[in-house]
Amino acid sequence: MHNHETLGEYIINNQKDFPYSSGELSRLLSSIKLAAKIVNHEVNKAGLVDIVGAVGNTNIQGENQQKLDVYANEIFMRTLVNREIVCGIASEEEDEMVIIEGKDRAHDNKYVVLIDPLDGSSNIDVNVSVGTIFSVYRRVSPIGTPVTLDDFLQPGNLQVAAGYVVYGTSTMLVYTTGHGVQGFTLNPALGTFYLSHPNMRYPENGNIYSINEGYYVHFPQGVKDFIKYCQEEKEDRPYSARYIGSLVSDFHRNMIKGGIYIYPTSSKAPQGKLRLLYECNPMAFLAEQAGGEAIDGYRRIMEIKPTELHQRAPIFVGSKNMVRKAKEFMDKYPENADY
Numbered sequence: 001m002h003n004h005e006t007l008g009e010y011i012i013n014n015q016k017d018f019p020y021s022s023g024e025l026s027r028l029l030s031s032i033k034l035a036a037k038i039v040n041h042e043v044n045k046a047g048l049v050d051i052v053g054a055v056g057n058t059n060i061q062g063e064n065q066q067k068l069d070v071y072a073n074e075i076f077m078r079t080l081v082n083r084e085i086v087c088g089i090a091s092e093e094e095d096e097m098v099i100i101e102g103k104d105r106a107h108d109n110k111y112v113v114l115i116d117p118l119d120g121s122s123n124i125d126v127n128v129s130v131g132t133i134f135s136v137y138r139r140v141s142p143i144g145t146p147v148t149l150d151d152f153l154q155p156g157n158l159q160v161a162a163g164y165v166v167y168g169t170s171t172m173l174v175y176t177t178g179h180g181v182q183g184f185t186l187n188p189a190l191g192t193f194y195l196s197h198p199n200m201r202y203p204e205n206g207n208i209y210s211i212n213e214g215y216y217v218h219f220p221q222g223v224k225d226f227i228k229y230c231q232e233e234k235e236d237r238p239y240s241a242r243y244i245g246s247l248v249s250d251f252h253r254n255m256i257k258g259g260i261y262i263y264p265t266s267s268k269a270p271q272g273k274l275r276l277l278y279e280c281n282p283m284a285f286l287a288e289q290a291g292g293e294a295i296d297g298y299r300r301i302m303e304i305k306p307t308e309l310h311q312r313a314p315i316f317v318g319s320k321n322m323v324r325k326a327k328e329f330m331d332k333y334p335e336n337a338d339y
């Protein structure tokens with residue numbers, strides 16, 4: 001039997017790392033752990049139960065909500081609310097921020113959570129790995145008062161924790177509290193997450209690039225030039241093109257093997273597609289904590305001051321030297337810096 005530390009043990013043993021360690025963050029991470037297990041159970045039998053396909057509604061992004069989007073949203077919302085640790089939640093599947101009301105001391109809670117309950121929705125029905133992404137901030141509004149939008153619109157470098165769950169060949173929960181990146185694998189027989197990937201680090205160089213080349217003609221010239229650079233027969237190139245179409249899964253592979261994931265602006269998506277608050281910021285925090293980098297083509301993602309809950313941003317995230325190379329190409333076209 002392996003002697004890996006469990007996630008529960010790790011959270012407790014490392015509570016000291018957390019400046020405000022009053023146990024709230026540990027309880028918050030434990031509730032995410034519980035919700036991940038419940039969602040994992042449904043994801044694993046997606047073909048058997050009535051959990052595939054669309055519900056017939058569109059979310060504020062104009063996307064057709066998948067049944068699993070709605071189910072995962074309900075489970076994470078309910079688990080976080082029931083554990084009485086957050087004062088507000090924002091989700092890809094909720095048009096507005098959710099102020100936690102009614103619970104005796106909900107307004108006394110210190111944290112807000114932003115979540116992409118089900119990432120990679122287009123892959124649910126075709127048995128390709130999907131994920132969940134979360135980001136945690138300490139509120140800025142006074143404790144004891146209802147949460148405000150400002151509590152959510154904080155730049156990424158103020159995150160106190162971020163992570164994802166990948167529901168793939170195995171189910172993993174990967175997170176950071178600003179002390180490196182830890183990966184835990186679920187032992188489905190025991191229902192326990194074990195520390196399988198301590199101190200995950202991006203290789204500084206990589207040979208994988210992940211971008212939906214189907215939109216090539218719509219990309220800015222800097223992105224087109226970088227793709228050509230990746231495909232050149234020179235030095236350690238051409239790089240391999242790998243694109244799962246689930247941000248979490250593409251990010252996870254690239255963090256382990258070395259690579260870059262890009263979702264740029266395009267004439268079809270002038271601000272890019274991914275959402276700054278619950279996709280770009282948490283992945284940027286993880287990437288930087290793992291020695292990688294994350295930019296919007298020009299600036300550090302985590303320095304962008306958000307203005308809207310569901311705003312989008314272009315993202316170039318991955319191995320440090322690959323992101324820097326991509327930036328060299330983007331810098332040749334400074335006129336594209338404002339999106």
Ligand SMILES: O=P(O)(O)OC[C@H]1O[C@](O)(COP(=O)(O)O)[C@@H](O)[C@@H]1O
Nearest residue numbers: 116118119120121122212245246247
């Ligand atoms: O199909 P496209 O345009 O390449 O977009 C794929 C990207 O969109 C996403 O599915 C967006 O996330 P959601 O599924 O949470 O909406 C990413 O996971 C993925 O990387």
Ligand SMILES: [Mg+2]
Nearest residue numbers: 116119120279
């Ligand atoms: Mg997503």
Ligand SMILES: [Mg+2]
Nearest residue numbers: 092116118119
């Ligand atoms: Mg989603």
